[in-house]
């Protein structure tokens with residue numbers, strides 16, 4: 028008997044599944060996406076009990092468990108609360124594509140936001156050494172918008188306007 032172990036062959040099945048589907052956004056997320064697409068407006072909804080904004084909006088306040096029907100337009104400017112710099116990207120689960128690294132994701136408190144409702148998106152910067160908490164940023168809308176969160180390309184730094 029030999030003690031040599033035969034190297035196990037790794038068998039890989041490479042397949043791309045295509046499952047054409049359509050999902051309803053529902054009335055709340057639908058309004059949010061429609062305002063982005065048609066009017067370049069960022070709409071948050073506001074809880075009638077605690078007054079907290081939800082962004083993206085949801086039908087029910089996650090803290091108070093009450094229906095949320097009041098809407099506020101928020102300005103497309105705010106302050107970076109936190110961020111991540113990504114050096115090792117995973118493929119996007121929707122597109123299968125991998126973003127070029129490094130890239131930056133950030134959570135921004137839009138001006139006028141009430142409560143704890145940071146808005147997540149990409150932060151478009153050429154120099155990642157500029158990235159820090161407290162940066163003043165503005166939303167950059169896509170030229171062509173289709174009613175998705177990609178109607179926002181990301182945030183860009185407002186030069187010389189730190190908070």
Ligand SMILES: [Zn+2]
Pocket residue numbers: 074075076077078079088089090091092
């Ligand atoms: Zn609430």
